[in-house]
Every structure is written in C-alpha cells, then in structure tokens.
Amino acid sequence: MAEISRKLPGGRVLEPHILLYLDGVTVSFDGFKALDSLSLVLEEGELRTIIGPNGAGKTTMMDVITGKTRPDAGTVLFRGGIDLLALDETAIARLGIGRKFQKPTVFDRLTVEENLELATQGGWGLGRLLLGRLEGEGRERVERTLETVGLAELRGEEAGRLSHGQRQWLEIGMLLVQEPRLVLLDEPVAGMSDAETAKTAELIRSLEGRHTLVVVEHDMHFVRELGAKVTVLHEGRVLAEGPVEAVQADPAVVEVYLGRS
Amino acid sequence: MVEARNGRPLLLLLAVGGAILLVPVLNRLVPEGSPFHLEDRLVPRFGKYLAYAVLAVALDLVWGRAGILSLGHGAFFALGGYAMGMYLMRQIGPRGVYAHPVLPDFMVFLNWQELPWYWYGFDRFPFALLMVVLVPGTLAFLFGWLAFRSRVSGVYLSIITQALTFALMLAFFRNDMGFGGNNGLTDFKDILGFPITSPDTRLALYLATGVLLLVALAIAVHLRRSPLGRLLVAIRDGEARARFLGHDTLRAKLFVWTLSAVLAGLAGALYVPQVGIINPSEFSPAASIEIAIWVAVGGRDTILGPVLGAFLVNGLKTWLTGAAPELWLFVLGGLFVAVTLVLPNGIVGLAAALRGRPKRPAAAEPAVGGAEVARG
Ligand SMILES: Nc1ncnc2c1ncn2[C@@H]1O[C@H](COP(=O)(O)OP(=O)(O)OP(=O)(O)O)[C@@H](O)[C@H]1O
Ligand SMILES: [Mg+2]
Numbered sequence: 001m002a003e004i005s006r007k008l009p010g011g012r013v014l015e016p017h018i019l020l021y022l023d024g025v026t027v028s029f030d031g032f033k034a035l036d037s038l039s040l041v042l043e044e045g046e047l048r049t050i051i052g053p054n055g056a057g058k059t060t061m062m063d064v065i066t067g068k069t070r071p072d073a074g075t076v077l078f079r080g081g082i083d084l085l086a087l088d089e090t091a092i093a094r095l096g097i098g099r100k101f102q103k104p105t106v107f108d109r110l111t112v113e114e115n116l117e118l119a120t121q122g123g124w125g126l127g128r129l130l131l132g133r134l135e136g137e138g139r140e141r142v143e144r145t146l147e148t149v150g151l152a153e154l155r156g157e158e159a160g161r162l163s164h165g166q167r168q169w170l171e172i173g174m175l176l177v178q179e180p181r182l183v184l185l186d187e188p189v190a191g192m193s194d195a196e197t198a199k200t201a202e203l204i205r206s207l208e209g210r211h212t213l214v215v216v217e218h219d220m221h222f223v224r225e226l227g228a229k230v231t232v233l234h235e236g237r238v239l240a241e242g243p244v245e246a247v248q249a250d251p252a253v254v255e256v257y258l259g260r261s
Numbered sequence: 262m263v264e265a266r267n268g269r270p271l272l273l274l275l276a277v278g279g280a281i282l283l284v285p286v287l288n289r290l291v292p293e294g295s296p297f298h299l300e301d302r303l304v305p306r307f308g309k310y311l312a313y314a315v316l317a318v319a320l321d322l323v324w325g326r327a328g329i330l331s332l333g334h335g336a337f338f339a340l341g342g343y344a345m346g347m348y349l350m351r352q353i354g355p356r357g358v359y360a361h362p363v364l365p366d367f368m369v370f371l372n373w374q375e376l377p378w379y380w381y382g383f384d385r386f387p388f389a390l391l392m393v394v395l396v397p398g399t400l401a402f403l404f405g406w407l408a409f410r411s412r413v414s415g416v417y418l419s420i421i422t423q424a425l426t427f428a429l430m431l432a433f434f435r436n437d438m439g440f441g442g443n444n445g446l447t448d449f450k451d452i453l454g455f456p457i458t459s460p461d462t463r464l465a466l467y468l469a470t471g472v473l474l475l476v477a478l479a480i481a482v483h484l485r486r487s488p489l490g491r492l493l494v495a496i497r498d499g500e501a502r503a504r505f506l507g508h509d510t511l512r513a514k515l516f517v518w519t520l521s522a523v524l525a526g527l528a529g530a531l532y533v534p535q536v537g538i539i540n541p542s543e544f545s546p547a548a549s550i551e552i553a554i555w556v557a558v559g560g561r562d563t564i565l566g567p568v569l570g571a572f573l574v575n576g577l578k579t580w581l582t583g584a585a586p587e588l589w590l591f592v593l594g595g596l597f598v599a600v601t602l603v604l605p606n607g608i609v610g611l612a613a614a615l616r617g618r619p620k621r622p623a624a625a626e627p628a629v630g631g632a633e634v635a636r637g
Contacts (some may be wrong), residue, residue: 066505092383093507105502107495112492121488126516129489217444 014081019044019182019212020065025074027060027236034060035071036236042182047208049223050216053256058216061233062184067092067098079181094123098180100188106170108160113149115159116142119174141177149173149203161198165196169203176207180225183213189222201225220248273564274475281311281471285464289575301460306579308467308535310572311474315528317567318477319521324553325562326490327517328497329414333422334525335549337397337618338537341526343433346395346446347380348389349457353450367441373569377439386453393530394523399621401522405515406438414500430544445540452534463535469481470531476497477524481564484517493517555599558609569608 014021021041027035050058063069064076067089076084084092106115120138122130134142136203146152149169154162159170168188175183188204189197201222207213207239208228217223221232223244230247232240240250247253284307287299316338323329350365359369363376382388406424408418436442455462485532486560496510504510533539540550551574559570572598581589604611 071430090504090507093505099505105499107502109494109498110491116465118491118495118503118508119506121492123272124508125486126489126512129492130484130487132488135486145449178507201370 014077016080017044018042019046019079021075021077022061023073023075025061025076027057027064027069027071030130033236035064035074038074038233038236040231041170042214045209045212047204047213047226048215048222048234049226049228049230050214051220051230051247052239053136055237058233059186060236062099062186062214062216065092065182066097070220082212096179096181097184098175098178098182099184099186100168100171100175102185104120106159106162106167106174108211109155109158111158111163112162112170113142113155114144115170116145118178119177121176123260142178145173145177147245148176148206163196165192165199167218168192168196168200172203175210179213182206185212185213185215187216187218189217189219197222198225270486272559272565274478274482277478277565277568278471278475281468282473283457284467288464289447301439301463304460304463304467305535308463308470309532310575311467311534312528312532313471313552313575314568314571315387315474316464316552317479317559317571318474318526320482320552321529321556321561321563321567322521322524323518324556325567326484326497327493327514330416330419330525330553330573331422331521331552332419332546332549333426334521334552335423336422337522338400338532338552339426339429339433339541339543340397341393342533342543343440343446343529344383344389344392344526345530346449347392347440348386349449349452349534350446354492355540356450359521363482365441365446366486367436367444368439370470371436373439373528380439385489390530395474395528397522397526397529398519402475402515402519405498405518406511409511409514409518423549426544426549427499427546428538430541433541438511441540441565443541446533447538447540452460452490457537466531466535470528472533473527473531479557480524485564489513489516510633525574545612551593554593556607557600558596558604558607560609560611563607563609566607566609572578573608576596584618588634 016187018041020040022038022040022141025035025038034055038057038061039259040061048177050061060069063085064071066073067084067087070085074085078084078097082095084095088096089197092222098124099170107118117134120134120142143152146155149172151166151170151173159167160172171181172185174253175185185204192200197219204213204215204226215226215228217226228238228242230242231238232247232250232253234256239256240247240253242250268318284299284304287297288301288304288402290554291298316334318333319337320331323331349362353364355364357366357369359366361369364373367412383557385394408421412419432438432479433445434443444634449457452462452466455465481531484493492508492513493507495508496514501509530542553576555570556567557570559568560566577592578589581592600607606613
C-alpha cells in the first residue's frame, strides 16, 4: 500500500493496513444519543460482524460512514486518512464504500441484469448514459457478479418477481459489481429461509479477502456460520469485541443482548 | 438480436406515421363528394390534437419515466405558443386594424409609443424559433434546478408546478406586461409569407406537427432503451438508492425535465398558428391538470399511451363541448377517477393485459440482455 500514514488526534498514527477508522463518533437525535463516542477500527480485507439489540445504533453507524448522517462529534477516516465527514454521499460512494440497506432496495421494474448494469454505470456522464452502452470490462464485471451471486439464470427476470432471498443476493451483487473497498451489509439474512441463510453465509465468506466487509446481523446462527470477529454495540457504544465464542460468553453481552432472545 | 430489440418500436413509429398520413390522404386524395373525405376546416383540429399528443409525450417523459408529476406543463406549452404568437403578430405589420407599421393593435390601443425591448427580434422567424426553445427550456432548467436541488419531489413538486403556471397566468393577464392581456395574441395573417388560414398552409402545419410527434416518440423510444432511461426508472422508484449507486440524479432529472419542457414549447409553437390564438387561459392550472389526465388515460410510461390519451380525451372534449358543454368537467373528473381506480396503466395497460402480456414489456425481455452479452 502506497498510502501515507496520518497523524491522528491524540498523536497516534493511522497505519496503512487500516481501511476504516472511527473514533469518538457521537450522533444525537433531539438529545438522545444514537451513537455515543463510538470507536471502531477495520483492517483491509477483514470480515467483521456487528451485533447489538434493536436501537443499538448499528444502522446509524452505517449512516455516518456513508455520509447519510452527520455526527455531532468524532473522527471518521478511510484509506490512509481521507476524512469522510468532509464528503457527501455521492463522493463517499465513489471512494468505494458500498452499502446494502436494511430494506431491500433493488429496482423492481428493472431486470436482474439491468439492476447490475445500473450499479456499474455509477459516475457515467450524461452523454454516455444517453448514447453509450455497457461494454468491455464493465460488462465482464456484470457477468462475473451474476455468477458470484448465483443469478445468471435469472438475468432477464424483473427484480420484482424474485424471491426474497434472490432479491437480497441481487442487492449484494449490485454492491459487488462496483468493486468497492468496503461493503456494508445491514441485516442481509433478515426474513430468509434456513437454506437461503446458509447460502448467503457461503456467499459472504467467499468474498473475504477480496473485499472488506461489515455485516450487521441479529441472527446468531448466521453470525456463528460467518465465524468472523464480532463487535457488540449497545446504546451507541462498543460493549465487547472479539471472536464469536468469546463474545457470546461475555456476561455483559449476555445481559443486554443474548439474554433476551 | 439487435434488430429484434428495435423492431417493435420501429413498427410503432411507422404505424403512428401512417396514422398521421390519414389526414392528408382523406383530405386531398379522397374526392370531395365521398363520405370519407375530410373537410379542410377539420385539418387544423387534427393538427391541434397532434400538438396535444406531443405535449402528452413530453409530460410522460418526466411523469411516466422519471416519476416527476408536473402539473404545470401547460406553462411551457404556452410560453412556446407565445413566442410563436409574437412572431405571427409582427408578421401582421401594417395590416392591423390601426395600420401601425410596427406596433401590434393591442399596443396601439393601449397608447404605447414604441415596441417593448422584449419584442425585438420576433419579426425574424429563426429568432422566434430560438425563443420557442430557449424560453421554456431556460425556465424549466432554473425551476428544475431549484426544485430538484432542494430535493422537492412528489406532491410538493406537483403543487409548485401548479403555482408556477398560475403565477404566469396572472402575469400574462396584465395588459402592462405587453402580451395582449386577457385577449392574448390573435388575428394572425401569415407565417413565413404563407397565408395562415389557407388549406395548403394548414396542411403543412399539420404535417410539421406530425413530424414533431414522430421526433418526440423517437426520443421517448430511445430514452427507454438507453442507460439513462433505466436510471430514470430507478430514480422514480428509489432516488436515494440511485444516488447511492453513484449516479448524479439531479443532473439526470434536470436533463429530462428540460428536454420535456422544450418539447412542450415546440408543441405550443405549432399549436398557435393552427388554432389562430394564444391567450393566458393556456396557463390555467386546470389546463395543466388535463394534460396529466390524457397521459393517465392512455397509460403512463408507454410509448403510445400519451398519444392515444391526448386524441381520445380531446376528441371526447370536442364532441361533448358541442353536445353538452356543461357536462365536460364532470366527465373529465369521472374519467380521471375511473382510470386511477380501474385502469392504473391506462388503455395501453388494459390492451396489454387483455393480450396476456406483462404490463411493462420492455422490462420482461430477456433478449435485451442476451443481445448485449453476445456482443460484449
Ligand atoms: N433519523 C432519526 N431521528 C430520530 N431518531 C433516530 C433516527 N435514526 C435513528 N434514530 C434512533 O436512534 C437509535 C439507533 O437507531 P439504529 O437504527 O441505528 O438502531 P439499530 O441498531 O440499527 O437497530 P435495529 O436492530 O432495530 O435495526 C434508535 O433509538 C432510533 O430510534
Ligand atoms: Mg438497523
């Protein structure tokens, strides 16, 4: 990595293998702190699972990273020190941060393939959108992604007619086709059947190393299947962090989260 | 494969072209005694419908495709019409009632001594044509930029488009604005040197409007198949997501919005010489709502729907305002309610459903992808 290390507030240094760095991030909604001085460090190529009870601030954290919500305080740095707080949503997306929302948001009226093409064409100028077509490397990426997410057979199907699981995979495909540095997935297996959940876990594990991934999930079975490092959020703060087994055994975690379900 | 993709819309354009030619054929080739002969006086009526059809296609570009329901497209139509009307007024020259060499009659009547600066240049056709494009285009661009940049959308956008056309109506009603006030611009004599009411001129204007409709349809067809057309669908169904994929949705919306306004302006410019008058009632909020009803009746986001809707609703209007004028508004309102509740995809959607095809054929065509892959 040719990226330059950066001095951080407090004198520490952001090392080149750090992809994302959050420190002291606070977000208040009418006085209520959705994020309370949150800190999180992600390494390049890492797969990280984030869990936490409803309202813990998981989605809000993604909103901050993607520029949808401006924090009241804190530092958010990406790849060698790019200050994400200074950028808008579009600019952040172009840096290579892709996000899957909690609700599936594929475009129902477009086909599977058109959805992927649209995702590939982000950043195209007006003239190209009007007169151009997807060819070459971009076309190959669409083909590759159709294979990766297992939807090649359904390329001509309107997204509105896909099953719930297929829609989620298409949505993940729409992220992957942009070859992002960082992929944020918010509850990718919510509402999926067991078979679909297993297939999704396999899909996500197959991406490890190629992309840095953050997966927010409630489904502990799925979290165990991913087998990645887990961060537990609670009331806008990090409650615990570590391997799945260690986190599950943590009394504080059991108290606020696992104990309830 | 590529031919297969483009075959259907091409056929469609040919069919519309053929239908447009019916009027000159029935008017000129069928002898006057025949029951199929179309009288000269009816030619401009069909020309008017064609102009309305262009207007409907223009509205559908933004409403059907991009989900921007403008209830102010009558304003762009009327501005194009006024620009053409100003040219036609200046063509009258000294042949007005007051025989003033330069000033149109209404200015003489108001005791004006000289031509206001914004009437300069309108004696020349190319300048007038430029204004037909530039005035609605610029207004739409500025309005769209302000509205879309502040992320005004949905019903709020519809309301401010109504406000826009209402404000323009009030302005054009004023005598001191210099556009003929209440009476508007009328008593035109000729266009490009040809007498404006002669059967030949009228047929030529009709054909020019037909060409404009074909151009508008060709644009609509192309837009549907281009990446931009898909982006607009995406914006319609989830703008935030489209933005998130890295698309500049503001620019895409602004482009199609401005394009639509320019088409509406051109339609207005061809409408005015055929009906012989332009007045502020074209700016009335109700007139703009009617355009949306044509599109809804014909079918949103379809190529042919807006054209069919414009012809059917206006044909009905012409017939009803002759037979039972007091009923028209009730029929129009009833039509809108009926279409909204029973035929959400309009006549074209109904026809497609009856033939057992999906409502949006373009999206269900695996050949679209197949063709591109084979080439990739
Ligand atoms: N725009 C907003 N305005 C006000 N409050 C908000 C807003 N967005 C989130 N919140 C609140 O902030 C808190 C954190 O919400 P967030 O959506 O981040 O939780 P989450 O961890 O994603 O929960 P879940 O598991 O239910 O998805 C919640 O109490 C929520 O009600
Ligand atoms: Mg959430």
